[in-house]
Amino acid sequence: MNISSTTFYNICFAAYFAGLLLYVANLVTKRFILRKVGTVVVTTGFLLQVAGMVVRWHEAGLVELAAAERATGLTLAGAQRFVVYTQHPPWSNLYEILVYMAWGIIFVFLVSEVKFRVRFAGILAVGLALTAMGLASLTSDATIKPLVPALQSWWIMIHVISSAIGYAAGTLGAIFSLLFLLKAKQRVSLTAVAAGILGVNVGLYLLLGRGVQLFTTADYKVKLLKVMGGELIPAGRMMGENFAPYYVPSPFVGQLMLATVVISVVAIVLLAMKRKTQDVPTGAALGAFALAFGASTATIALIIINATTQLDVQVAAETAKTLMPPGPWRLAIQSAQWDLALFGIGWVAQLVIFLGILKPDALRQSLPDAARLDRAAYYSILIAFALVAIVLVTGALWAHYAWGRYWGWDPKETGALVIWIVYAVYLHGRITHGWVGVPAAVIGALGFFVILAGFLGVNLGWFADGLHSYGSG
Amino acid sequence: MDSPEEFDPEGRAADIALAKEQSGVRRIYAMAWSFMCSLPRAMYLLMILGVACFVGMFFDQTLTYEEHAAQWAQQAWKLKLFTFLEMNDVFGSWWFVIIIGYLLISITACSIERFPKIWLDALYPRKHLSDQQLKGIKQTYRTTVTSADIPKVKKVVGAIFGRRMFVDERDGTSWFFLERHRFARFGVYIIHFGLITIFTGGILVNFTKIDGMMMISEEKNARLVRVWGPGRMPYTHDLGFDIRCEDFRLKTFIDGAPMEFESDLTVWDPASPVNPVLRKTIQVNDPLEYKGYTFYQASYNPIPGDQRVKLDIGPRGGERRQFDLNIGEKTVLADGTAFLPIETIPDYAGLGPAVRVQQVFPDGKTTNFVVFRSYPTFDRDVRRDQYEVQFHGFDQVYATGIQVGRVPFIPWVFFGFLVMFVGMFMAFFMSHRRYWARLVPAAGAAGGYDLVVAGAARRHQYAFEEEFAKLREVLVIAFGEGESQKDRARALREARKQGKTSSSSSSNSNSNDGSDDVTTKEST
Numbered sequence: 001m002n003i004s005s006t007t008f009y010n011i012c013f014a015a016y017f018a019g020l021l022l023y024v025a026n027l028v029t030k031r032f033i034l035r036k037v038g039t040v041v042v043t044t045g046f047l048l049q050v051a052g053m054v055v056r057w058h059e060a061g062l063v064e065l066a067a068a069e070r071a072t073g074l075t076l077a078g079a080q081r082f083v084v085y086t087q088h089p090p091w092s093n094l095y096e097i098l099v100y101m102a103w104g105i106i107f108v109f110l111v112s113e114v115k116f117r118v119r120f121a122g123i124l125a126v127g128l129a130l131t132a133m134g135l136a137s138l139t140s141d142a143t144i145k146p147l148v149p150a151l152q153s154w155w156i157m158i159h160v161i162s163s164a165i166g167y168a169a170g171t172l173g174a175i176f177s178l179l180f181l182l183k184a185k186q187r188v189s190l191t192a193v194a195a196g197i198l199g200v201n202v203g204l205y206l207l208l209g210r211g212v213q214l215f216t217t218a219d220y221k222v223k224l225l226k227v228m229g230g231e232l233i234p235a236g237r238m239m240g241e242n243f244a245p246y247y248v249p250s251p252f253v254g255q256l257m258l259a260t261v262v263i264s265v266v267a268i269v270l271l272a273m274k275r276k277t278q279d280v281p282t283g284a285a286l287g288a289f290a291l292a293f294g295a296s297t298a299t300i301a302l303i304i305i306n307a308t309t310q311l312d313v314q315v316a317a318e319t320a321k322t323l324m325p326p327g328p329w330r331l332a333i334q335s336a337q338w339d340l341a342l343f344g345i346g347w348v349a350q351l352v353i354f355l356g357i358l359k360p361d362a363l364r365q366s367l368p369d370a371a372r373l374d375r376a377a378y379y380s381i382l383i384a385f386a387l388v389a390i391v392l393v394t395g396a397l398w399a400h401y402a403w404g405r406y407w408g409w410d411p412k413e414t415g416a417l418v419i420w421i422v423y424a425v426y427l428h429g430r431i432t433h434g435w436v437g438v439p440a441a442v443i444g445a446l447g448f449f450v451i452l453a454g455f456l457g458v459n460l461g462w463f464a465d466g467l468h469s470y471g472s473g
Numbered sequence: 474m475d476s477p478e479e480f481d482p483e484g485r486a487a488d489i490a491l492a493k494e495q496s497g498v499r500r501i502y503a504m505a506w507s508f509m510c511s512l513p514r515a516m517y518l519l520m521i522l523g524v525a526c527f528v529g530m531f532f533d534q535t536l537t538y539e540e541h542a543a544q545w546a547q548q549a550w551k552l553k554l555f556t557f558l559e560m561n562d563v564f565g566s567w568w569f570v571i572i573i574g575y576l577l578i579s580i581t582a583c584s585i586e587r588f589p590k591i592w593l594d595a596l597y598p599r600k601h602l603s604d605q606q607l608k609g610i611k612q613t614y615r616t617t618v619t620s621a622d623i624p625k626v627k628k629v630v631g632a633i634f635g636r637r638m639f640v641d642e643r644d645g646t647s648w649f650f651l652e653r654h655r656f657a658r659f660g661v662y663i664i665h666f667g668l669i670t671i672f673t674g675g676i677l678v679n680f681t682k683i684d685g686m687m688m689i690s691e692e693k694n695a696r697l698v699r700v701w702g703p704g705r706m707p708y709t710h711d712l713g714f715d716i717r718c719e720d721f722r723l724k725t726f727i728d729g730a731p732m733e734f735e736s737d738l739t740v741w742d743p744a745s746p747v748n749p750v751l752r753k754t755i756q757v758n759d760p761l762e763y764k765g766y767t768f769y770q771a772s773y774n775p776i777p778g779d780q781r782v783k784l785d786i787g788p789r790g791g792e793r794r795q796f797d798l799n800i801g802e803k804t805v806l807a808d809g810t811a812f813l814p815i816e817t818i819p820d821y822a823g824l825g826p827a828v829r830v831q832q833v834f835p836d837g838k839t840t841n842f843v844v845f846r847s848y849p850t851f852d853r854d855v856r857r858d859q860y861e862v863q864f865h866g867f868d869q870v871y872a873t874g875i876q877v878g879r880v881p882f883i884p885w886v887f888f889g890f891l892v893m894f895v896g897m898f899m900a901f902f903m904s905h906r907r908y909w910a911r912l913v914p915a916a917g918a919a920g921g922y923d924l925v926v927a928g929a930a931r932r933h934q935y936a937f938e939e940e941f942a943k944l945r946e947v948l949v950i951a952f953g954e955g956e957s958q959k960d961r962a963r964a965l966r967e968a969r970k971q972g973k974t975s976s977s978s979s980s981n982s983n984s985n986d987g988s989d990d991v992t993t994k995e996s997t
Contacts, residue, residue, distance in 0.1 A: 153758050375935045386897055393890045402758050404769045404878035405684060406886060407675070409564040411530045421523040428516055431932065453527075 005059060005090070008052025009099060013133050015045025016106070016126050023122040027366055035122070039113055042126060046106045053090045053103065060088035060144045067146040088147050091160045098136035100160070102129040104168030108380070112172055116376040118368055124175045127348065131341055138337045155398035159391060163416070166387025167451050170419065173380035174451075177444030178349070180373040180437075182356055183364055188438045189279040190360060194289055194353045195271035196442070198264045200449070201296060201346040205264075208339045209257050220254040221247035222307070222335035232334050250306045250331070253299060260295040267292040280360050289357070293350050300343050307331050342452070374437065377444050378430070384447075385423040391416055415454025422450050509582035518579065522572050529563035536561065577672050584665050591658060600639055600650040602909050602927070610909075612941040613927040614948050616955035620920050623647075623912065629951045630910045630926070633944055649910035658931055660899030667893030674886035683710055683766070683879040689718040690776060690872045694741065698877045712766065712877070714742035717749070721871045723773060733757075734773055736873040755875075765879050772874030775867070782814040782828050783865035784844075789853065793863065809835035810860060817867060821845065828864050904933045906940075924952065 022038030025031075061084075068084050069075060076084055091100040109125035112118060181193045209220050224247065225232040267288035274285050281289060310331040333340065356363040367373065395413060400406040407413065426443045429435035435443075508514070532541070538561040546552040559566035599606070607613065618626060627647070631638060634651040641648040685700035694715045700708055719737040735756045739749035740763050753761045761768040782800070787793025796804050796812075803813040811833040821827035825847040832840050844852050844864040853861045908928045915921035926948060930937035949955065 371935075378935075382901060386901055389893070389897060393894070396890070397887075400880075400883065401760075402769070403771070404760070404767055404876045405682075405880070406883065409529060409534060414526045414530050418523045418526045421519055421526070425516055425519050425523075428512070428519070432512055433516065450523075457530075 003055065005052045005056035008048050008055060009133065012045040012048040012052060013130065013137075015041050015048060016102075016130050016133070019045065020123060020126045020130065023126065027120065027123065030366075035119070038122065039110075042106065042122070043110060046103070046110060049099075049103050049106070053100070056090040056096070056144075057086070057088070060090060060092075061085035063144045064088045064146055088144070089157060089160070091164070092147055092156075093145070095136050095139045097160075097164075098132045098139070100164050101168065102132040102136070104164035105129045105132070105171055108165065108168040108172045112176075112376060112380065115379075116176075116368075116372060118176060118179065118373060118376055120179055120367055121172070121175050121376075124178075124348075125172060128171060128175075128345075131344065135337055135341055138334050153398060153402060155394055155401075159394040159398060162387045162390040162394065163455075166384050166391055167419075167455055169380045169387065170384035170423070170447055170451050173377045173384055174445045174448035176373050176377035176380060177441040177447075178352075179367055180370055180377060180441045181445065182353070183367045183373055184370040184437060184441075185279060185364065187370075189275055190353065190356055191271050191278050191281045191285065192275035194281065194357060195268045195275060197346075197349045197353050198268050198271070198289070198292055200446070201292075201350060202261050202264045202268070204342055204346050205257050205261050205296075205299075208342060209254070214254060214258060214261075218254040218258055219249040220257055220303075222250045222303070222331060222339075224248050225330045225332055225335055227330060232330065232332050248329075248331070250303060250336070251310075253302050253306065256295070256299045256302055260292065260299050263288065263295050264292040280357055286357065289354070293354055296343070296347055296350065300340065300347060303336055303340060303343075304333070307333050307335050338456075370437075374441070377441065381423055381426055381444055381447070385420065385427060388416060388420045388423065392420060412454075412458045415458060419447070419450050419454045422447050506582065506586075509579050510586045511579075512583060515576065515579040515583060518572065518576055522576060525563070525569055525572055528560075529569070532560050532563060534561070534563060573672070577669065580665050581669060584662055588662055591662075595655050595658065598650070598652055598655070598907065600641065600909075601648050602911065607909070607911070607925055607927055610927040610929050612929065612938065613925060614945050614955055615923070615925050616948075616952045617915060618912075618922050618924050618952060620922060622952070623922065625951065626912055626922075626924055629947070633947060634908060634910070645914055647910075647912040649908075651908045653906045654903040655905055657899050657903035657905040660896045660901075660903065663896030664893055664900060665896075667889045667891075667896055670889030670892055671886055672889075674882050674889055677882040678880055678886065681879075681881050683877065685710060685877050686771065687716070687875050687877055688774060688872045689716060689736075689875060691718055691721050691870055693718060714740060714744070714750075714764070716768065716875070717741060718873050721773060721873045723871065734770065734873075736770060736875070738768065738875075765881065767878045767880075769876040769878065770873070771876040774872045774874060776870045776872055782817060782867055784812065784814065784828075784830070785863040785865060786812055786860060789859050789861050793861070795865070803833070806860070812860075812862065815841070818843070824848070826864075826866065830862055830864075832858070832860070900932070904930055904936065906930045906937060908944075 019038045019042035022034050022041060026034035026038060064084050064087060065076060065081065090096050105125055106129050109122065109129075112121065181188055181196075182190070206214065214220065267285070270285040270288045271281055274281055278285070392413075395416070396406040399408065399413075422443065426435075426440060426447070429443065430440050536544070538556075541555065541561045542552055546555045555561075558568065563569055602610075630649050634649060637651060639648075639650040641650075683698065683700055685698035687695050687698050689695045694717045696712045696715045698710045698712060700710045717739045719739055721736045722734065724733045733756065735754050737752070737754050738761055740751040740761075741748045742750045742764075751761070751763055755761045755768060755770045757770050760770070781797050784796050784798060785793040786796060786804070786806070798804060798814050800814055800817065803811050805811045813831050813833070814828050815831050816829040818827045818829065821843065824845055827843050827845045829841060829843050832842070834840075842852070842856055842862075844862050846864050846866050849863050852858075852863060906928065907930075908926070910924070910926045913923050913925075915923050926944070928937070928941045928944070930940075
């Protein structure tokens with residue numbers, strides 16, 4: 001077959017992007033037809049992605065067949081051939097998982113579009129799907145490699161299918177929760193939401209700036225890359241240590257991040273003081289928020305500028321000795337792709353709330369009523385809770401049959417458990433504790449970051465290495 | 474779990490009041506019970522458990538205590554804190570066990586506290602609601618009908634409620650009642666029962682399991698298993714029978730990554746008259762089972778030394794011959810050129826396995842070069858000599874790595890999974906709903922009757938709202954608009970504001986939107 005799965009994914013990316021533009025245009029011009037066309041375009045993209053995944057499954061099947069035949073020296077036929085041909089589903093490494101997560105988000109979004117018709121959700125959901133696909137295209141390892149023995153199991157199908165849809169439902173739940181917080185004027189002021197979003201942003205900066213290191217040395221470090229066969233590969237990868245990549249400081253970013261954190265904390269305090277009295281912040285609080293927003297914009301811009309302009313990087317002498325193939329070393333977008341994606345998500349949240357502060361009535365009018373948002377969030381998270389339970393149990397069964405233990409506190413297992421616990425808290429709080437509305441929405445919105453940490457954190461090496469580390473960024 | 478407003482606040486307050494009056498052991502017992510049954514506390518504990526899990530994810534649990542200590546806990550106080558909190562084994566540490574244990578007791582206590590009340594309510598539902606009770610229900614339809622309409626009312630209500638309707642007529646008042654999926658409310662308890670089963674199963678598994686490794690060289694026997702005990706202390710466990718690795722086979726991809734590996738195992742049991750008792754080829758995902766033990770193919774290890782290097786050597790572009798050479802063993806070709814492997818490299822700069830070969834020319838000159846298994850054409854493309862060398866790999870003696878597991882209580886845990894899913898199905902896909910209808914002679918106008926139709930659901934409030942709206946449509950067609958619900962809601966709100974008797978959570982009083990709470994207060 002001449003058309004590869006990548007072609008499908010590229011067209012699908014374009015379709016999602018067109019859909020995003022149409023949704024934004026709908027929001028600006030308030031023409032319903034634009035949104036309808038947008039949904040049609042996104043649906044087309046979704047179907048193309050399904051086609052792409054089928055093609056990729058076929059490609060992977062050919063790779064598996066070729067590998068098996070080369071290794072055994074036999075030509076496979078019949079049932080044996082079918083098993084080998086189908087055993088490699090298109091969600092077995094980080095690249096494929098990211099594409100698959102984008103698929104899951106779009107799937108859940110389209111279902112919610114039929115069921116709840118939440119305006120505005122399309123922009124955030126399609127935006128996230130595009131981010132995931134963009135990150136996928138930046139991960140250096142998109143080639144199909146034969147499956148490692150531990151993944152050759154039929155449990156992988158149900159385990160991964162439910163995890164993608166479950167986490168996507170959780171993500172949509174977080175989006176609906178955020179929109180609920182913006183809409184529910186009687187219950188929570190935009191001032192409080194702005195403070196909360198800045199708080200999350202500060203948390204992201206501290207986490208990705210590696211906490212104490214940011215304060216002691218004011219350094220923000222990014223991965224060192226090397227050009228190998230036309231591809232940019234992190235230095236750590238070549239050393240055979242996927243999870244201890246070599247890092248260099250990105251100039252002036254650390255100081256700027258520190259300034260952003262300080263300004264944001266001041267803004268949070270000012271906003272928090274006014275959270276009960278002012279729905280929309282004014283005066284000093286508004287100024288501080290604008291300043292914090294500007295500072296985080298500048299930080300992201302500087303990371304990108306550094307990454308794209310610093311072609312050859314000088315490496316300290318003692319580091320250079322430990323690096324096997326000699327320079328030149330590069331920085332590129334790939335040096336900090338994950339950090340940029342997360343900062344970008346935080347930045348978009350700030351942008352939305354900033355626009356909301358500038359035009360509160362326009363924002364709230366464009367959103368459906370709070371009850372519908374609350375309902376959409378509740379059902380999304382209910383589904384996420386049920387599916388994550390399936391993920392945990394199928395994972396336990398699979399682990400029992402493959403590794404001999406059903407639960408081993410492996411980081412990824414624990415991550416899924418934490419996600420489940422968060423949603424259990426959400427549901428219990430809601431049903432028995434009267435945490436309807438704002439408290440539920442806060443948990444639901446923060447659930448997104450728990451998903452990120454639990455689901456991708458392990459692949460990105462935030463946590464200790466575990467058995468699930470089949471793909472790395 | 475059900476609405477605390479319905480049973481809990483008064484009940485628990487009464488418990489505490491009672492406990493304060495009593496003294497000694499009974500008082501402590503009553504206070505402890507009330508403490509354990511506290512749902513908010515259990516929820517905060519759940520959050521703490523989530524945070525604790527994150528902590529466990531940050532510290533690599535596969536490292537030993539010494540490795541952790543060497544890595545980052547060099548300062549004395551850090552090491553002390555690390556040791557005290559058992560951070561090398563977070564999930565088995567005392568504080569983690571306390572959290573899990575508390576949660577387990579709390580779930581059990583909460584269920585024991587609430588279950589009998591729910592059970593009674595499910596068996597003996599309130600079929601006759603007073604005016605006061607009807608007022609507390611959100612989804613209602615009220616209208617006034619004449620006595621001529623009574624047969625019509627009975628017909629319509631009968632048609633809506635269906636065959637399983639309960640009817641009671643006393644003193645000119647008619648009561649109708651219907652309940653759907655009344656056992657759905659036990660779903661939550663079944664989930665909790667499943668969780669308790671999984672937890673207790675996990676504890677039993679922890680105390681009874683054997684989880685160890687054995688490395689068996691090809692054509693060797695073994696009966697001792699290396700087991701990680703509590704605190705990752707290794708000890709050995711005697712199987713009581715022998716496992717023998719007859720053969721180990723490794724299939725690799727062209728780049729050297731393992732594709733499949735399998736071992737032929739035989740079991741030699743002294744208790745058995747015939748040996749070997751069992752013979753099986755095990756693979757990843759396909760273990761051997763014997764006497765409650767399961768033997769999983771987990772890993773493999775090349776045995777150092779005794780390596781033979783497989784090299785293909787031939788004239789450039791011509792036919793090549795395969796040689797099996799030991800390190801330092803020379804092979805001489807027809808024209809006097811000799812080749813000998815001098816060093817094997819398991820992984821050369823991330824490019825995979827390689828071997829350094831020395832070439833001795835007929836004139837005695839020597840040259841060294843490296844050939845890679847992953848790049849078969851490397852030598853031809855790079856060295857451009859009259860001979861080309863291709864490296865096929867090592868012929869290696871392996872030890873197979875077998876994970877030995879004995880998990881006697883695993884069916885218990887899997888039963889818990891099953892129970893949990895049954896409970897989740899009941900809780901999520903079935904919704905407990907109750908409908909009441911009452912026809913009572915109106916107080917003022919003679920010959921008039923007040924008709925009230927009410928409905929309440931415990932969960933899935935939004936779906937029920939839609940369901941009741943459809944029902945209301947039918948009633949509106951039959952008996953007219955009736956009393957406006959908006960007016961009624963406003964009247965209720967005002968009454969509540971004036972009275973301010975209700976101390977329930979603020980979300981209830983806040984208007985209709987977003988409220989998933991049960992607003993039915995049958996007991997008020």
